[in-house]
Amino acid sequence: MNSTFKNLDYGKLKTYSIHDRKSMVDIRDFSKPWTKGGSFSDFLSTLPSILAGKDLHHVIEAVSTAAKNKRKVCFAMGGHVIKTGMSPLIIDLMEKNVLSMISMNGSGIIHDLETALTGRTSEDVAASLGNGSFGMAKETSDLLNLAIQQSKEKSIGLGQAVGELILSENLKFKDTSLLASGAAAKIPVTVHVALGTDIIHMHPEFDAAACGAASHLDFKLFASHIAELEKGVFINAGSAVIMPEVFLKAVTLVRNLGHILDDFTTVNLDFIRHYRPMTNVVNRPTLGKGKGYSIVGHHEILIPLIAAGVIENL
Secondary structure, eight states: OOOOOOOOOGGGOOOOOGGGSOOSOOGGGSOOOOOTTOOHHHHHHHSOSSHHHHHHHHHHHHHHHHHHTTOOEEEEEOTHHHHTTOHHHHHHHHHTTOOSEEEEEHHHHHHHHHHHHHSOOOOOHHHHHTTTOTTOOHHHHHHHHHHHHHHHHHTOOHHHHHHHHHHHTTOTTGGGOHHHHHHHHTOOEEEEOOTTSSGGGGSTTOOHHHHHHHHHHHHHHHHHHHTTOTTOEEEEESOSSHHHHHHHHHHHHHHHTTOOOOSOEEEEEESSOOHHIIIIIIISTTTTTOEEEEEESOHHHHHHHHHHHHHHHO
16 A cells, blocks of 8 residues: 655644634633522523523523513424423413413323323333233223214314313313313314324224314314414424424415414424424424524423423513
8 A cells, every 4th residue: 555645734834813713602601500599590590501501591582572472382292291291381381371372293182181081191002012902991092082073063173172071071180181271271272183193093983084174173273373473482392293294384374375474483392303393393484584493302301491481581
């Protein structure tokens, strides 16, 4: 092997003063040590104004400002948000008139109803899949399929139907239910179902046509709120496919109909960056005046931080 090479003249290297250079990190943005006995606002002020720390401050400020100005703050989610125990915090933000609408995929109504019914949810799939018992809980199927039938009879959306059923059945833990809380407070909770993805779709009493019609009504309700999202905030927590796709379709629909949707904030919260939330929530819809943020972390840490920060600001 020939290792011969032409020696470069390093003496001609051009340099400049570091004092004239733009630097991306400044010590004024560094974290500050915690002082025992401080408040939560004090804690937030200790976070570095760098990367996710900076983004967290911006998200808290965007949600707080939208709520103060009575702009829409829409919270979309996957079922995992319920399974990580976040329902009480979301309900609290609904009651404080911070959140204007809650939206979820089909798994959300399962975990929400089971929690309202028994105070527990999330079966051990690995343990029950082998013998074919996965997804065969009778009460879950009976109640949710009853709600689907009632949505058909009343011509209402799926979220409202499940919420009203939880209230009418006076389920023991109804106070932990996002759907029941939404129905009681007249705050829309929309449900966006992909047929074949949820356990109740396997049961013989499942009415796919009624479920689809009720979910489509919820899409129309969802779109009506996205039409008023200007200066507001849309948050997607833990939905990797369904809610980002629903959001993107609603955005193009309302723009096509002539609604102004240019200056708003979007946020994606999850413990991994997925393609659709990044493109369909954070990046594409906000091109222009909008701002999009993606903060990586666990729901059970990020959502309490943001909720507490917003409450402190309000």
